[in-house]
Amino acid sequence: MSVTRLGKVVPQTSILFLCDMQEKFRPNISYFPQIVSVAARMLKVAKALEIPIVVTEQYPKGLGLTVQELGAEGLPKYSKTCFSMLIPEVEKEMAAVPNLKSVLLCGIETQACIMSTALDILERGLDVHVVADACSSPRWTGSWPSPGCARAAPFLPPVKDSSCSSSEMLRTPVSERSRS
Structure with missing residues (x-):
């Protein structure tokens, strides 16, 4: 499996995934408040642009x-x-x-759920856009690939931060979007 192209994020053909940002992870995930804040900003942009949103919870009864x-x-x-x-x-x-065509991916943990989800998305022939500043793990240092995710790095597209992802989605000026 290899990435053959870099897809663009187009609101009409994209979906936002928010992975497992749950209470029990709070004390163990590096930069948890920051990644939740960035993911919340991505959620607001997705809602404003009417991009579908998927939220998962890993074993919510326990976590x-x-x-x-x-x-x-x-x-x-x-x-x-x-x-x-x-x-x-x-x-x-x-x-x-x-x-x-595209999945924007935010959440935790990068070495497990984010990596597995990204690889599964790629297997389906879709583009995956990992929002780097909205993903973390227990040992993350702030650089990509995060610990435990290096194995998948050759197969994943370059990661983007939330500003880049949001700007790409907002490519059309607001005044022009409101006319359509």
């Missing part, structure tokens, strides 16, 4: 619910017990997006 400051109230939360976010319920959400 708690999605943190409130993410701002995901009212969105469905899909419970999972595997690393990848691509569970049947999420696959249905993806199938509901006409001409889906």
